[in-house]
Amino acid sequence: MGILSRTSYVIRSKINSLLNRAEDPTETLDYSYEQMRDQLQEVKRGIADLTTQKKRLEMQKRRLEDNVEKHNEQARTAVQQDREDLARRALEKKKTKMNQIEDLERQIADLQNQQDQLIEQKNELQTRIEEFRTKKETMKARYEAAEASSTVSEAMTATGEEFEDVGRAIERAEEKTEDMEARAAALDELHESGAFDDVISDKDRIDRELEELSAGSGVEAELETLKSDVGEDEPEPEPEPEPEPEPEPQKAADVDEPALEDLEEDIPDEEIEAELAELQDEERD
Structure with missing residues (x-):
């Protein structure tokens, strides 16, 4: 393999790889379907043109047939008037027209055959287009479902x-x-x-x-x-009290006086006066 052919092969492979990555199957299917529909329209236009040509030949054939009938009448009239020369000329024209009619009939038959073939091809193409359309929609649905599933899988796996x-x-x-x-x-x-020393302080x-x-x-x-x-503000602790000596026996008056002092706060004045009066009476006795 030469350098140029090898370079061409590498370039074509790179371009093909780029096209494969850029190709969207749904768009490709839609484009193919449109191309097939365009072909069907071309076939229909061809059938229409062919039918038009056939109709023109048929119209020309009818005019020639009318001329043939006309020349036939002319020849009959010339024979009746003993004008064989005119009858001969009318018959010659009739013959020419008959030959033209035969040619037209062959052309019309050929056009009819072509028309029949085109109609058959058109019907076959139309059937294929309908089948392709059904398959296209199925493939598009499968592709979109696969694409959605792949997207969900990528989202779940974060890939x-x-x-x-x-x-x-x-x-x-x-x-x-x-x-x-x-x-x-x-x-x-x-x-x-x-x-870090403070840049503001020295x-x-x-x-x-x-x-x-x-x-x-x-x-x-x-x-x-x-x-x-x-510590100075806190009060000094009080010294522990020394043990008191046992009290000596005292007189009744000495004993009663502190009792009176203790009871001054609790006993009412009337009771105190009554008790003092009783003590005084006892001392008199």
Whole structure:
């Protein structure tokens, strides 16, 4: 195989592959159906044209037949008038017209045969078109059902091109999110370690640590001061009472007086006065 022929073969194969991928079976079937209908219309137009030509020949044949009858009458009339020369000329014209009629009849017969063949082809083509139309609709329904099933399967398994693009987009979003989270965590770690100095302040890391220590010691001192102040405000604990000595025997009057003091708050005044009166009477006795 030469270079040119091989190149031509490769180009044709590439073009065929592109056409196969771009071809839509439903559109192809519809186009084929339209082509067959166009062919049927061409056949019908051919039959119509052929029929028209045949009708013209038949009309011409009828005119010649009329002329033949006319020349026949002319010849008869000439014979009756003893004009053989005129009769001979009329018969010659009649003969010519008869020959033309025979030619027309042959042409008309040929056209009739062609017309019959075209009509038969037209009927056969029409039958094939109807069968193709039924098969076309069936194939289109099967193809659309298969296409829908394939689409659903791709959606369920996420294997279609669009779903692959969606999957890749999700992966890229996850990668970017992880990168941003790692970057934020790294910046927080560096900020806490003091690796980034404040561009506004002229203090370095040591100054900030010393300030934190001094602030912490100040807080501790203030806390101790608060504790001491709170301790002074609290009341001192009362000393435990010493054990009381046993009471000596006392007089009745000494015993009754504290009892009276204890009862002043609870006993009514009338009862107290009555008891005092009784005590005074007992002392008189």
